[in-house]
Amino acid sequence: MxxxxxxxxxxxxxxxxxxxxxxxxxxxxxxxxxxxxxxxxxxxxxxxxxxxxxxxxxxxxxxxxxxxxxxxxxxxxxxxxxxxxxxxxxxxxxxDEPRSFLDPVAENNEIILLNKEGIIMESQTTNSYVFQNNENKWILDNETQEIELVNGKIYLINNVQYRFIDNESLSKTLLNADITKNACFKLFISIDEENIISKIEINDLELDLGNRVFNHLLLYLVRKKQKDLNYGVNVDLCGWVNMDDLYTSLGKELLKEVDAYYVNTLIYRLRKNLMKLQPYGFLFANIIERKKGKLRFGLPKFEINKEHAFA
Structure with missing residues (x-):
């Protein structure tokens, strides 16, 4: 920049x-x-x-x-x-090459440069995430909903006002859409469903998210999307889960109380892990989509492999 x-x-x-x-x-x-x-x-x-x-x-x-x-x-x-x-x-x-950025309205705050891996903006109360989706549009996930950022418009992020400046190079090569289009998200589940491994497979390349608690959330959302698809729900509409239903169902599965804070923590950890997965993990920032009061699994291709043997 x-x-x-x-x-x-x-x-x-x-x-x-x-x-x-x-x-x-x-x-x-x-x-x-x-x-x-x-x-x-x-x-x-x-x-x-x-x-x-x-x-x-x-x-x-x-x-x-x-x-x-x-x-x-x-x-x-x-x-x-x-x-x-x-x-x-x-x-x-x-x-340096131009980059989009968040320009603070108050001069005593720092400019936030955006990059292809996405930016997690942490505070004591909220972890906001700004990333590019598959259409190369900048998205703000404020733990309540996803907002498409508009050039020149002011947004309140973690109680600080920023003006979004869309500063992408006009000649910048677009990310290869085939990477996400051809990727398949796979879940490997133990017989008792206590252990779940998730991976993203892109042709011969494998991105391993490992055996993490956030996989239980992903499994729940994937099953909801599969159920809707089986019922013939339009692909653009299927898979959305009400947060209250999610809290109840996931709480029963994990044998603990689940609330908005807990779910947001899982999503935060999932995205942190995706950002670390080289070379393409950051392209899957929309693995979970959000709108007010609802979540859904965002990728088009997925598999559930039950009764997987764990060493």
Missing amino acids: AIAQNMMNNKLYVIHTQHTVGRDPNNTSVINYNDASRKHAVIYWESNCWKLTDFSSNGTKVNSKLIHHQTVTLKMNDLIQFSSSQKDNWKIINI
Whole structure:
């Protein structure tokens, strides 16, 4: 993610994939000087590098060289001057590929960079999870529902307000959809159903989630989805489980009290394990889908292998 620093006040600017600069208030960054144009210049990501194109009347200086209606490739430590004033001189301090991010409304909070593995934002009361689904849309799971993030909109996450900035590279290669499309989620269950192993098989590759408590939750959701499919329920509608029913059924199975906190803890641990599974575990962030008051198993292909022998 490219970052520029104001040389006078040290303010940092996260550079957007199409970052416009000028006097017009609709620019990404606004500079209010008489010799700056309304649409002065644009910085953008193209061909795996950052470029600056000047559109102004008076030109832009890059490393003291005047650029007028020209395009230059930006490098680390380049100095950019948009007007005769020294107050908006920028220094390029990062030229990494653009990434989407959560921009805090309050200046005393840090920017949260998003990455393909997903981000778990922990607090004392809530663990929020932000990830990309199979359609490459950014999703916020706030332990109550899943929300599709919209560019420029403000969201309350763990009691902090953030503006979501969709900053994906326009030329960025999409994740291979065939990986998730061809994957099969498999559950291996002991005779007494006390032990459950889960794996994700992708052709000859196996991602092993092991024998974990969260597998009991996955088994319950998979069985619900299979039951709905057997009854002919539309695939887009099948598998949803009411949380109250889930608490009761899972509690009986585990011989303990199950509530929202316990279920969210299982989902949190499941996603942490997925993020660790190389190379494709992060692609299965939607293994459990959520909407208000309901959960369901999110993958299209699955198998239940009963009476599996455990060593």
